[in-house]
Amino acid sequence: EAGVAQSPRYKIIEKRQSVAFWCNPISGHATLYWYQQILGQGPKLLIQFQNNGVVDDSQLPKDRFSAERLKGVDSTLKIQPAKLEDSAVYLCASSSVKSGAAANYGYTFGSGTRLTVV
Amino acid sequence: DAKTTQPTSMDCAEGRAANLPCNHSTISGNEYVYWYRQIHSQGPQYIIHGLKNNETNEMASLIITEDRKSSTLILPHATLRDTAVYYCIARRITSNTGKLIFGQGTTLQVKP
Numbered sequence: 001e002a003g004v005a006q007s008p009r010y011k012i013i014e015k016r017q018s019v020a021f022w023c024n025p026i027s028g029h030a031t032l033y034w035y036q037q038i039l040g041q042g043p044k045l046l047i048q049f050q051n052n053g054v055v056d057d058s059q060l061p062k063d064r065f066s067a068e069r070l071k072g073v074d075s076t077l078k079i080q081p082a083k084l085e086d087s088a089v090y091l092c093a094s095s096s097v098k099s100g101a102a103a104n105y106g107y108t109f110g111s112g113t114r115l116t117v118v
Numbered sequence: 119d120a121k122t123t124q125p126t127s128m129d130c131a132e133g134r135a136a137n138l139p140c141n142h143s144t145i146s147g148n149e150y151v152y153w154y155r156q157i158h159s160q161g162p163q164y165i166i167h168g169l170k171n172n173e174t175n176e177m178a179s180l181i182i183t184e185d186r187k188s189s190t191l192i193l194p195h196a197t198l199r200d201t202a203v204y205y206c207i208a209r210r211i212t213s214n215t216g217k218l219i220f221g222q223g224t225t226l227q228v229k230p
Contacts, residue, residue: 004161033217042205042220043162056217091161107154107218109161 002026004110006092012116018080021113025073025094029108031055032069034077035091037112043091049075082117089114119219120145120208127225130200136193138224140206143187149210151182152218153191155202162205162220165191196228 005024013019025032030051035043046065047057051072060067064083069075079086089112123141130136142151150169154162166173166180168189173180179192193200205223 035220042203042223045217045219048217093161107162107164109163111159111161 004092004094004108006090006110006113008113009111010114010116012118013082015084015117016081018078019082019115020076020078021090021092021115023075023077023092023110025075025092026096026108029094029096030072031095032075033093033095033107034067034075035093037089037091039088046077079115082115084117087115087117119210120149122206122208122221124204124206124221124224126222127227129227129229130193130196132198132228132230133195136196136200136226136228138191138193138204138206138226139188140191141188142206142208145186145208146210149208151180151186151189152207152209153178153180154205154207154218154220155200156205156223157199157202165204167209196226198228198230200226201228202226 004026007022011019032049034046036046037043046060047067048055049069052069065079067077091109091112093107093109095107120142150167152167153165155165156162166175166178168180168182180189182189203223203225205220207218
C-alpha cells in the first residue's frame with residue numbers, strides 16, 4: 001500500500017509570510033493527524049481529524065494556524081503569518097481505526113515537511 | 119495518558135542486543151505501552167506494543183514488568199540502520215482521540 005504523502009519536502013519563507021502544507025493519507029484511513037516537531041523534541045500533536053470533522057485541535061495556535069480536510073481525504077495545514085518559532089518539521093499521519101478502539105491504531109507517518117522561517 | 123521516562127541517549131555495538139528501558143510508574147490498567155522509532159529525516163515508525171504480556175515481532179521484543187511500571191524494548195541484533203530516536207508511549211485504549219503523545223525519546227547510536 002502507498003504511504004502517507006506530504007508536500008513540499010522543504011520550504012523556506014520569511015517571517016510574516018504565509019505557507020501551506022499538503023497531506024494525502026493512506027487510502028481508506030478515516031483519521032488524520034498533523035504534528036509539529038521542533039528540532040531536538042518529540043512530535044507534538046496539532047490537530048486530529050475524523051473523516052472531515054475536527055476531533056481535537058486544542059494544541060493548534062488558532063490565531064495563525066488553520067487546517068482543513070475537505071471531503072475527508074486530503075488535508076492542508078496553513079500558517080499565516082509565520083513566525084521564527086514556527087521553524088520545524090510538520091508531520092502528517094493517518095490511521096485506519098476509529099477513535100476509541102483497542103489495540104494498535106495503525107498510525108502511519110509521512111516523511112514530513114521541513115519549514116525554515118528566516 | 120501516563121507520563122513515561124526514558125534515558126536521553128544510549129550506545130550499542132553492532133550485532134549486540136540493544137536494551138532500551140522505559141519507566142511508566144503511573145500507568146493505568148487500560149493503557150498500552152507503545153514503542154515507535156524515528157530515523158533521521160523520516161517520520162516515526164511503529165515498532166511494537168503491549169498491555170501485560172511480553173510481545174515479540176519481526177522487529178523487536180517488548181518485556182513488561184509484572185507490576186507494569188516499566189518496560190524494556192529489545193533489538194536482538196542491532197545494526198547501524200537501527201540508529202534512531204526511540205519513543206516509549208503509554209496510551210489509553212479507550213481514549214476518545216486515539217492520539218499518540220510523544221516525549222523526548224532515547225537516541226540510540228549503534229556503533230561498528
